[in-house]
Amino acid sequence: MDDASLCQLIREALHDPNKAKALALMIDQLPVIKAYLGKGWLPYYDEAVPMTERDVERNIKRFPKMYRLNLETVNCQNASEAANVRKHFINWVVMILKRDCHDVSRRANRQIIISINTPIGEDGSTxxxxxxxxxxxxxxxxxxxxxxxxxxxxxxxxxxxxxxxxxxxxxxxxxxxxxxxxxxxxxxxxxxxxxxxxxxxxxxxxxxxxxxxxxxxxxxxxxxxxxxxxxxxx
Known part of the structure; x- marks a missing residue:
């Protein structure tokens, strides 16, 4: 998706839940997201990206506030303005995605606690x-x-x-x-x-x-x- 189209979709997503969902689902189609994510987090990407999509869909209205963007006045047909919106959006998504990858990693490394009295054999041995x-x-x-x-x-x-x-x-x-x-x-x-x-x-x-x-x-x-x-x- 080019800068102008992404900028327009973000602006529409602020007011239309369906557009917000479409914007979120588009994240997995942006190769640059993985490039900025870093190799250390890539093993967790597949499990984390659905979480990130939900976060983006639910919190899209926070995006312009975080970067002090007034998307109502941004001209998405202006190359420099559209590129600026895209840059900040990518940074925002990567920040969320890294947090979600961290959560996936943390859960994957959590202990497996088994009671000392848990039956482990057909004979009922513990x-x-x-x-x-x-x-x-x-x-x-x-x-x-x-x-x-x-x-x-x-x-x-x-x-x-x-x-x-x-x-x-x-x-x-x-x-x-x-x-x-x-x-x-x-x-x-x-x-x-x-x-x-x-x-x-x-x-x-x-x-x-x-x-x-x-x-x-x-x-x-x-x-x-x-x-x-x-x-x-x-």
Whole structure:
């Protein structure tokens, strides 16, 4: 979209909710947004951009106030004026998008808290019993769970890949059995590995392509089915 058209759409969005929605949905079509976002935030872009679109749609009236723009008097057919509006709008959107990417990153790195009495086996065994029995394990068996309470309480628990992998193995069965109809490869365990364990997290578009599933189906399954199984990941 050229500067004049974007300027006009922004001006109309201030008074028309439908135009505000159209403006928000256009964000993903502006390549410059990703260019200004920075590579460090790109892994979170796919999940963050719907949040940013909602923020822009709801708060578009704040945009001109923040940059002291009087869009009622701006001449969108004037190249320099339209370019100035575009520059400030891009800066505003990128600022919101970075904040939303940060929120996505923070949620992805939040602890997974599992009760020590949570059943983890078909026989009803719990983490507490597993810890007690770990005294007899040899080096080739599952690593000991001593100090589990301390690890769970630490803020950077997810960064400890070895210990987190152990927790995932304990949850493996339930997560693996939850998947969209006809797409067993896109089970919650697989999505959890790609979106939480992997650093940086794999982008949703890449996951959808590799698992041969539509982007909407895989993200919907993650939010509706997988996250409730992991209470502390919103």
């Amino acid at each position: 983490l507490e019993k597993t810890i007690d029995s770990s005294e007899t394990l040899n080096p080739n068996d599952t690593p000991r769970l001593s100090g589990l309470d301390k690890m769970i309480a630490e803020e950077d628990f997810l960064k400890n890949q070895e210990q987190l992998a152990l927790m995932v193995r304990l949850l493996d069965k339930n997560l693996s059995n939850c998947y969209p109809d006809g797409y067993s490869k896109a089970n919650c365990y697989e999505l959890f590995k790609r979106r939480v364990l992997k650093k940086p997290p794999q982008q949703w578009r890449d996951i959808a392509e590799e698992l041969q599933i539509s982007l909407g189906t895989v993200t919907s399954h993650w939010h509706r089915k997988c996250k409730p199984m992991l209470p502390n990941i919103e």
